[in-house]
Amino acid sequence: MSHPVLEATSVMGAALKSVADTSPVFMSTDDKATALRALVRVEAQTVELRLRIMPEAGDVAEQTAAHDIASWLTDQTRARFEDARADQALARSLDRRYPVLGLALREGDANLAQAQVIATALDGLPAEVPSAVLALAEATLVGHAAKFGPRPLGRLGRRILD
Numbered sequence: 001m002s003h004p005v006l007e008a009t010s011v012m013g014a015a016l017k018s019v020a021d022t023s024p025v026f027m028s029t030d031d032k033a034t035a036l037r038a039l040v041r042v043e044a045q046t047v048e049l050r051l052r053i054m055p056e057a058g059d060v061a062e063q064t065a066a067h068d069i070a071s072w073l074t075d076q077t078r079a080r081f082e083d084a085r086a087d088q089a090l091a092r093s094l095d096r097r098y099p100v101l102g103l104a105l106r107e108g109d110a111n112l113a114q115a116q117v118i119a120t121a122l123d124g125l126p127a128e129v130p131s132a133v134l135a136l137a138e139a140t141l142v143g144h145a146a147k148f149g150p151r152p153l154g155r156l157g158r159r160i161l162d
Contacts, residue, residue: 041108048105054091086116093119100138110145117150118142121157
């Protein structure tokens with residue numbers, strides 16, 4: 001039996017393959033709207049899983065003599081290095097500092113762009129901010145992700161201590 005993560009990726013791939021030749025042209029307007037919202041949610045959940053694996057994948061980079069997992073991912077997937085590096089930094093932040101933000105991604109309640117903006121805002125807070133205040137700021141910004149996109153979240157993040 002393979003690892004549950006590999007099983008999940010196999011099921012997701014098979015499900016997407018099953019609709020690869022299906023045209024959305026005859027979907028109702030409501031069905032299209034529902035599908036688009038659901039796909040964004042699933043995309044966030046998929047990104048979270050990838051980000052959850054990245055901090056644990058140093059051995060993958062070592063095995064191939066890559067500098068780090070971002071370098072390995074760039075080489076293996078032809079991703080932009082800047083994007084892989086940003087994902088690696090976010091993955092580290094979610095793993096070590098921002099569990100509420102990680103959970104929001106895992107549940108599909110925030111997307112990658114929102115998570116990047118929130119993590120950047122939290123990382124920009126002064127070091128002397130007490131951990132309880134940092135946790136409250138994280139929860140507040142994650143809560144605002146239900147209503148605001150990345151740009152307004154960035155503005156809120158810059159003023160979160162106010």
